[in-house]
Amino acid sequence: GEDVEQSLFLSVREGDSSVINCTYTDSSSTYLYWYKQEPGAGLQLLTYIFSNMDMKQDQRLTVLLNKKDKHLSLRIADTQTGDSAIYFCAESPGPPPSKIIFGSGTRLSIRP
């Protein structure tokens, strides 16, 4: 079945890079997403990558996709206190109405 797995917690020092990892099982995944959830808020799309890409960079964010290993990572350069949030990995076999399967979320905390 479809499954998306992430570690639950990550703690990094302010100014360091954060790397959040995700694995998924559905080989038909076409779209892979990273969403961010700040306390008391809904989820906001950070970035997404198509399965025919292996890397996408957007300012401080770098997404790496290893399709063979079904592994997705999100790197946040120069992590700031405002990056504290829960980060969700998600996958979908296509655009809507394909359903999106979310991971359990990784809580990123920043230490001074």
Place this chain on the structure above:
Amino acid sequence: NAGVTQTPKFQVLKTGQSMTLQCAQDMNHEYMSWYRQDPGMGLRLIHYSVGAGITDQGEVPNGYNVSRSTTEDFPLRLLSAAPSQTSVYFCASTPGGSVTEAFFGQGTRLTVV
């Protein structure tokens, strides 16, 4: 532009009570969905709709009903609330087609006692 609006933000129900969680979007999006978020379990899809008059079940539909009489509104009904339905509920909408971003509401925190 309000985006996706959910009401209420908080609700406490007694076991067996029924209620409706409201969701409205003003972006003319075709696709709407309801998720529940539980600690350590991510978001699980309850029901979704690909357009007015069309709904379908997600991963965890039992105990919930939905309808989509208009493009804008997608209410979620709890028929007979149970403590297992204590959760945070999120409504999301997506334009459809090749646009993939889902826009989420602020969530409804529901406690069933």
